[in-house]
Amino acid sequence: MDRRDFLKSTLAVSGVMLLGGANVALAAPEETQSRQADEVPPLPWGYEELDPEYVRKLGHLGYYAFACSGGAFWAIMTALREKIGYPYTLLPLPSIEEVKTAVAEKKSLMVPMLYGEGGVGGFASLCGAPNGACSAINYAVEKEVVLDVSRKLLRWYEKTPFPSEISNEYAVNHQFLVPKYKSDKSLPQSVANSVLCHVSVSRWCVASGYASGSSERSERCGRLTGDVAAMAVSFLNAQLNGKLDEVASLSLTQSTTECRTCHEKGTDYEEGDFTRGYMECESCHTDMRPHIAENKIRTAFGVDVETWAGAAAVGTVAGIGSHLVANKVRNKENGATEEGQEDS
Ligand code: HEC
Ligand code: HEC
Incomplete structure (x- = not known):
């Protein structure tokens, strides 16, 4: 509408x-003049094509005022409010000028989603940029699209080198909207292989040599916020044009695909359905010894418990995995539902 x-x-x-x-x-x-004051229409409020580069710049500015989560949310919502107007005008968002002034004068402003800063109040769980961006998406499109685009945005985040080349260029050439830069250097890039703020920041600090409290690290997260907000609207633009599958896919890592043949959200506890998720499993689970310990895998497939050899064990697991993939795929074709369309 x-x-x-x-x-x-x-x-x-x-x-x-x-x-x-x-x-x-x-x-x-x-x-x-034409509307009742307390009339808030039901979601979704609709989407129209946005310019990702404009949103990237707003995201970077938003970070300076509200950090990652509030910044990404504010950027997308501000662009939507400019483009569509009502009902996005109902949101309590400061204007671009107000934000610039607040940044210049170091004054505090509030927006929705700012709690997500630093992975929720600095706790360093989910990175705030995708958290804020997904919240914005939540207002704009149908439920199935919200979940689909959010999932794809997180997967893209896991494997993307941040900050992007283009954000580095904007900073070096002073094309962002901020009055004064935390740093205008071209910053080193790193891939987080994780959606956690903790991992994303830590890997970048180790890759770059900058401390987590440095202005360079803060600037890196500002550029990342712009990058994530820009990609969120790129995905929404693609979705609008029926091209989301061309632009974005889940394309899970090989390990995650293998692990999920047994470990996914499902009802077969014995087989491994006591967990869920699409994250890169190998970013945390590197020790595969459980699978050669005294358990059902060993009994069923005869892996030697006493001799631990990483490669052999993982290889065995992978072998078993691909065997089971075939069954799983057949089950899916028989009408089993994908995660996200059922009870969450
Ligand atoms: C062939 C099916 C299968 C595959 C593939 C598989 N697992 Fe498992 N996994 C199991 C089962 C079954 C158990 C439970 C074993 C038990 O407790 O007896 C298990 C247990 C685990 C545990 C718990 C171990 C413990 O200490 O109780 C972890 C962690 C785990 N798997 C992670 C992974 C990861 C990560 C991958 C992909 C690299 C993976 N698994 C691939 C079937 C599988
Ligand atoms: C961010 C780190 C992280 C990622 C990524 C991750 N896990 Fe885990 N996982 C954990 C932690 C921590 C636990 C709890 C372990 C425990 O209690 O011993 C756990 C528990 C599990 C368990 C149950 C272990 C048990 O004790 O029975 C399984 C199975 C499992 N994960 C599989 C996976 C699979 C499959 C993936 C990828 C789709 C994955 N994990 C991704 C950190 C992670």
């Missing part, structure tokens, strides 16, 4: 409101 549709549907109500003289300014000025 676009703005005109919203306006049409609210015309009748607004007449009554004007007679009552009780109109309250919640929305953009030119629209205020």
Whole structure:
């Protein structure tokens, strides 16, 4: 539904409101007269194609004011508000000018999603940039698309070198919107292989030699915030044009694909359905000894418990895995549902 549709549907109500003289300014000025003050339409609020480069710059500026999560959210929502207007005008978002002033004067401003900073209040769990971006996506599109795009954005995050070349260029050439840079150097890149703030920041610090409290690390996360917000709208643009599958796919790592033949969200506990997820398993589970310990795998496939040899064990697991893939694929073709479409 676009703005005109919203306006049409609210015309009748607004007449009554004007007679009552009780109109309250919640929305953009030119629209205020035509709408009931407390009318918040149900989600989704709709999406129109956005310019990823504009959103990248807003994300970087947003980071300076609200950090990663609030910054990514503010960037996408600000672009949507400019493009679509109502109902995005209902959100409590400071304007670009207000944000620039606050950054210049080091004043504190609030936006939704800012709790996600540093993986939720600095706890370093889920990186705030995808957290904020996915929250923005949540307003714009249907539920299935929200879950699909969010999942693909996280997977893209895992394997992408940050900060992007283009963000480095913007910083070096002073093309971002911030009044004063934390650093305008071209910063080293690293791939997190994880969606965790903890891993993402730690790997970058080790790769670059900068401390976690350095202004370079902060700048890196600012550029990353722009990069993630930009990719989120690129995915939404592709989705709008029916091209999401061309632009983004889950393309899980080989290990994750193998592990998930047994370990996924499912009902066969014995087989390994006591976990869930699409993350890169190997970023945390490097010790595969459990699979050659005294357990069902060993009994079923005869791996020697006493002689631990990493390669052999993982190889065995992979072998077993590919054997089971065939069964799994057949099950899926028989109508089993994909994760995300069932109870979460
Ligand atoms: C062929 C099926 C299969 C594959 C493939 C598989 N697992 Fe397992 N895994 C199991 C089963 C079954 C258990 C439970 C063993 C038991 O407790 O007896 C298990 C146990 C585990 C455990 C718990 C071990 C413990 O200490 O209890 C972890 C962690 C694990 N798997 C991780 C992985 C990862 C990571 C991968 C991919 C690299 C993987 N598994 C691949 C079937 C599999
Ligand atoms: C961010 C780190 C991380 C990632 C990524 C990760 N895991 Fe885990 N996983 C853990 C931790 C920590 C536990 C809890 C281990 C424990 O209690 O001993 C766990 C538990 C498990 C268990 C149950 C272990 C048990 O004791 O029975 C399985 C099976 C498992 N993970 C498989 C996977 C698979 C498959 C993937 C990839 C799809 C994956 N994990 C990705 C950290 C991770």
